[in-house]
Amino acid sequence: MHDIERMELGKKLIVADVSKEIIWGSIELLKLYNLYAADAVHVKTAEAREAKAILVDDQHYNRISGATKLKVINVEVDEATFKKSIKQLFSTNSNI
Numbered sequence: 001m002h003d004i005e006r007m008e009l010g011k012k013l014i015v016a017d018v019s020k021e022i023i024w025g026s027i028e029l030l031k032l033y034n035l036y037a038a039d040a041v042h043v044k045t046a047e048a049r050e051a052k053a054i055l056v057d058d059q060h061y062n063r064i065s066g067a068t069k070l071k072v073i074n075v076e077v078d079e080a081t082f083k084k085s086i087k088q089l090f091s092t093n094s095n096i
Helices: 002-009 018-035 037-048 058-062 079-092
Strands: 053-056 071-074
Touching: 002 071, 018 037, 037 053, 037 058, 053 058, 058 071, 071 079
Parallel strands: 053 071
Antiparallel strands: none
16 A cells, blocks of 8 residues: 555556446446456546546457547557657647
8 A cells, every 4th residue: 555655645646536427437338348347447537537548558458449538558568669659648648
């Protein structure tokens, strides 16, 4: 918990409340894209918080390609590809 608190204080992590709307939206993603429940909740929560992107470390998120306005960035790619994705994100979203 100490790491989570430190990341939150450093504005590197947002611990967000999950509303009924997020849960219902997550259920729709579950039905449409066969996602794991946690993956669907993460996506809908990020959307509700108006995130521009979500960093992932698994391939389950590939199932939602085109179904979300979020840019899905896989952290398990090679370093050059990851850096390119992050650079593109910041260049297209100057308000980040």
